Amino acid sequence: MVEGGSYDTWRAGATIAHRGDRGGLSFSLNRVQTDGFSARAAGTEPDGFEAWQLNFLGEYQATDALTLGLSGFYLDAEGDFDEFGGDGAPPFDEVADTRNRGLRAHAELALGTVTHTLSASYFEADRLFTSNGIDTRFDGTRTRFDYQGVYQQSAAMTFTFGTDWEEETFESGADSGDTETLGVFGELLYAPNDALDLSMSLRWDDHSEFGSNLSGRLAAAYRLSDATTIRAVAATGFRAPSLYELNSTLYGNPALEPEESLSFELGIEHQLGGGSFIEATAFHTEIDDLIQFVTLTSFPLPFTGQYRQVPGTSTSQGIELSGEWVLDDRFTLFGNYTYTDAEDATGAQLLRVPTHNALLGLGAEFGNGWGGDLSVHHVADRAAEFGVPLDDYTVVNAALRYDVSDRVQAYMRLENLFDEDYQTSAGYNASGRAVYFGVRGTF
Template sequence: MKRLLATTLALGAAPAAAQQYFDLGTMVLSATAEPTQATRTGQSIEVLEGDDLDRAGNLGLLSQLDYLPGVSISQNGPVGAEGSLRIRGNESRYIPVYIDGILATDPSDTSGGFSDFGGLITGGVSRIEVLKGSQSALYGGSAVAGVVNISTLPTSEGPDGISQSAEVAAGSYGSFATNYDIIHRTERSTVSFGLAHARSDGFSAADENDGSTEADGFRRTRLSFGIEHHLTDTASIGLNGFVEDGRTEFDEYGNTPQDGTPDEIATSNAVGLRAYGRFEAGNVKHDMSVQHYQVKRTVDSPTTTGNAKPYSSRFEANRLRFEYRATGNLSDTIRLTGGMDHQRETANYANLTSGSEKIETTGAFVEAVYTPNDDLDLIATVRLDDHSSFGSETTGRLAFSWRPLEGTVLRGAVATGYRPPAIDELYGQYPGNFPFIGNPDLTPETSRSFELGIDQHFNDVAWIAATIFRTEIDDLIAYKPGTPATLENTKGESTRQGVEFDGAWSVAKGWTLFGNYTYTDAEKADGNQLDRVPEHDLLLGVSAELAPRLSGQIMLNHVANRVDQGTPMPDYTLVNAGLTYDLSEASQVYLRIDNLTDEQYQTAKGYGTSDRAFYVGVRADF
């Protein structure tokens, strides 16, 4: 369900807009084959809108996603360093990421997932949808934990003419960020252009409390564009794309002092392009698209201290993907969507057995939405994928949404998923002091996920949501120590289960309490706790209108009971605060204070986190 109130207030948006977040008619774009009201999807969905992100001021998107219920993160140092997102205890490799409709997972990544969570920047992002629970029936393999959909493009809705927005922010660690967006709308066309840049001198990726003081910097630039033209009232075509370029300094091991030289550098360049068309013929809507994604990465470390040996690696991956969907009404109560897609992925780098590998996948799905009355929705989805290396795999999902009373939603979903081994897991070869070799005999992981929840809205005063969840994974691909080390399918069932609570209460005019809590029991097949997954994750906060144009917020995030590499990690409690002042109806200035109490903590063993930090920014629409 939509969690905009708590999330928005936690991130520093103006609480004056709070009333709209009790609206039950919010549309989500990615939970089903067609845009659907959030209350009718039957599953948990988190939505962040543009203003929530713009007023937050954070350089990195990962830290903002951490505020969501059921979501946790870890990062090997400052913004730009390698980072991981987990949904209900499930790692990043189970979470495909789409940027402006373009699948942005990296076929050359060690697990074939999205390799750049740590480098995502907030500038220019207009909307994020986080789907929780298995989505393989709609999105195919690897969508075992959920899906993240990021948009930097505006909708075609809005007044004709030119509109612009700009933002500049600066703060601790030599941080600076800016972004500019321009949109031109006419009766038939929408053209948009966006440019975002962020950079920071950073702090030591290896924790400075362990004697590492060399700062590890970061910079990232993203250019995005979109063009959509309505040929008729029932037909349109469009083209959109993005280019991202980034550079990050890093430390290799993190749990010991490093060599003190700023010579460990990772770079990334990604390009995405998508062309699409939509038209209606009779009672059927047709959507088709073709997209291309390319990512090039380098990792360089000339370090020769101790046992470390210098290395330099180059990675390149490409994906070409075709999609087609058709949607129509079979009756007044049944809506049917059928679709198919095909993609070819290639990876090229020296650490592959042959230097280059290719995988092709073809999928087809059918989704039926049955709405016998205004209070009940039943959704069934089934999909068949054919993988060039592993043959066919069938996945499915059943979901329901029942609204027995005004303001009450009962929802649930059960789904199956799978994740085929990544190219590197099959064919990677890494000699050296810690040799590793892939395992071509790996088989796909399979999964089942369940959730049951209730959402209760109390007019415009308060709301609360509760969800129980469980994911079971068979044949989990796990690290197998040895010389060389490798991977193996773990026998038995790995589980992630727990409960989420989320809510907000408008206690007085202009004052709102908000919070969420997630309990996660995440275990490997041998019963040991999964690394870096907190058992307890609590967020509490208050937002207030302090004066006619001034709003403020403060929140507390407590994370407890984690292990990393099998070793217990200390609990931590962060306090963040912020102020927003409206210079006019279209411009704001904001102040954000991260880690107000200067807590010393780690999200990944041996890697540093921010001390107390201050950021200021100004944003304007014109």
Template sequence: MTKRTVLLAGVSLALLGGSALAQSQETFGTIELDEIIVSANRAPSEAAKTGSTVLVATAEDLEQAGDIELQDYLARLPGITVSQNGPPGTQSNLRIRGLGLAYIQVRIDGIDISDPTGTQVATNFSNLLVDDIERIEILKGSQSALYGSQAIAGVIDITTKRAAAGEVTQSAHLEGGSYATLNGSYGIAAGFERGEFSLNAQHFKTNGFSAFDEDEYPGAEADGYRNTTLSGRGSFLLTDQVELYSALRYYDTSVEYDNDYSGGANAPVSTDTILFGGRTGAKVAWWDDRVSSDISVQGMQTERKYYTDDVFQFYFKGKRFSIESINTAEITSSLDITVGTNYNKEYAEGTYGLDADMHTAGVFGQIDWSATDVLNMSLAGRLDNHSDFGTYETFRLSAAFNPDYQTTIRSSIGTGFRAPSLYELYDPYAGDSTLEPEESLSFDVGVERSWMSERLSTSIGYFYIETENLIINDAGTAYKYVQVPGTSTSQGVETSAQFTVNDYLALTADYTYTWAVNSDDERLARVPRHDVGLGAVIEPTDNWRIALQGNYVADTLANDGTDLEDYFLLNGNVAYEFDEGPELYVRAENILDQDYQTAKGYGTAGFSVYAGVRAQF
């Protein structure tokens, strides 16, 4: 299928009001589709009127699942996979629809936390914990028209916890278990008549297990990890029309790992990482609240230091500064217009000669049109001027069609681009300053429907993403970055179902098929062809909850082209919540004690048990 074929098909489907089907908001496990979402149109929108694919998860969903690291929760969602080089904290890669972190923009309280010094600019999900998270929106497909470079596979927009008006709440969480793991957090949130603030702290420490698989490297030592994360946010109504807000995020981590260059399975190597980011801005409403403006400034800094035998070896330091404005106007009851601008500058330096910066200035616009009571459409366009590559244009067109209150049909099509990172361009050894940006086209189509008085919900959809001029780290050129001519594609089907059997039992299931290949039609590594999720939540009384989650992954290639073994993981937890008191729980991971790998040669956890207490007061 050529780009022209997909483009014309997508435009025709959207203009016909979704006569074709669009990938719906899936419901898997404890994911629920909220009425209002923000990420899809950069402004609050009704979910049923949004043509793009969005998954939503809440703090309650995260607590029920019991994961410590965010990527472990996300890995069980439709269309998302994670591969990791060993225990918590080690290098990992999260993929949406077959595309990795370099193609996913991640924002926490609006702060872009991707690392400007990375070999490819990407967010380190190994360092993201869950206890301070209030809500996650996962926007799939090429979104460069709204978010700029990097948002090719999608956007993950995370909001931390905040207080309800007139309330002061505190939360505490303590857990311990296998691999000498200890996880604790504390948060306080206060809401006042004209404002609110929240502060959260979490510390996670584990002795871990060997990064290299212990079956292949007998006698391998364990590789530990620690993470201290702090976050805060606040807002204040200066007047009835002006709101001021700020958000901060900080983490300090240290991880041990293995490599063949410094001792193999007993390598005495580690990395310490510190990240600090902040954002502040103002929201202004006028013209009887029919026009709103959001103007913000943000900055972040990250530093990674590498050690051997606790002796410092080298470092990378990166900085980012951004200014953004988003202005939305309600022209009529059926027509909204959004106009935005942004400026982004990144800087990276390292021990071995990396010292470079780049900047991008962009402007975008979007029209949201309720053509009829059952048809809603959105068209967005963007111009970005990059300091190294000049001007790039991107667009997105989407439509949502609601023939009845039980059915939502969606379709979206969009283009995107990813500028090479400072490392890919200017690293003295691996970089190539002649690299050009990658360009992409994304299309999805599907339907969501509820049945049996909304006790059963189902969704099915098709996605297609193609990327031109892929940039890879090539072993054939001694691991330098090169441009691969031609088009790489990732396409597949996402399906899901959620069934509320009765007041005590809810069942879920999902299946994702992904076919991802490069320009030579060779399959991409670490992208499973088949990914199945199963879940059950049993609540026999108001106090007890039992949850089980199963994940079957099959037909995955390793980086060397060999097959990874298929596996099935079963996790579960049992919780008891006292009346107006704390919740006690026990959870288990890999209950069947499966021996498996998500990255060839790297270990994974065996059967593990953890116990904890969670309280709000």
């Protein structure tokens, strides 16, 4: 794949793979670079970005029962950013250098009705932020071991069980921290008849800083007919604050406590025939002690922020609608809409959760290898951030493609067709009108 376009943006990627009787091996290499645009609305200079990423995956079937695998990646990225007040003071630039790398090894052993999977993984992140000539480092690691067993009791019943252990470390200047989490889980899938599927799961976590927690999930799907299915889910959740949220030099808050949540969903899906369908889901979520990033000083003057706990119970409830209607053999109408009523314990709207989020699109197949789509995305009614109101916005995107052959496709992509001036987060720019051309192929 090769692509180029607005903001002097270039992307390229290639994957090579080989598959044999007992295994396979694949490598992929991706490159992206762009001059970009100013990340901050108050900025005037563009903020560029460039990155290389290498991935590999290998699997080998040592015996009929045993499969071994190894995967990994390496990322080298450099991106410009704007300091809080806008552009940096000359001659200094704000630059973030990132080096991420990871490895995962796994072994799968199939013994009759039980399949065992063992895996070990290691991830390392090194980040260097330079602003006005001052360097700030952030280095983190994550080490993880997993065991999962799957017992196929019958065609109607499957039991999954296992345990995992994870250690995370964090170091930034004089600040550092580490946590360990031990987890045990089990899930039962049961289909008492052709119309009903049931799922029941429990998970116990023991966190080195925040103690133990038990969470669970119940789900059911019932087919009223071949065309109509109703679904229901009830779940509890637990999220400990990350090491960055706790220990970051600029934004960390060591007083943070875990979030706990309770959620419900009820949905229905109906197949209209010919590939057309409609779906509707009602949801309700309660989160105790929600963790959010908040500003501590005025905006848009230079300000500081911190991760803070939202006191009490925050709620998010609403409805999601989605569907696709195949008009004929050339045109397909698709869309989705989400209405969300999200409030904290005081009744104030939660940050960065719009009340209305809608997308409507039309896909087309013109024949002779030509196709394309046009979509309209509208977001409305968002809470002000840092005292700055966020306007509603509507963005139109379009794409055109041509199948040069069975293996090669050329395409053009237009983003923000009418050059809408909008912000997804207060004080931060989004792309203006942009056009990209590319070619992708399989050989």
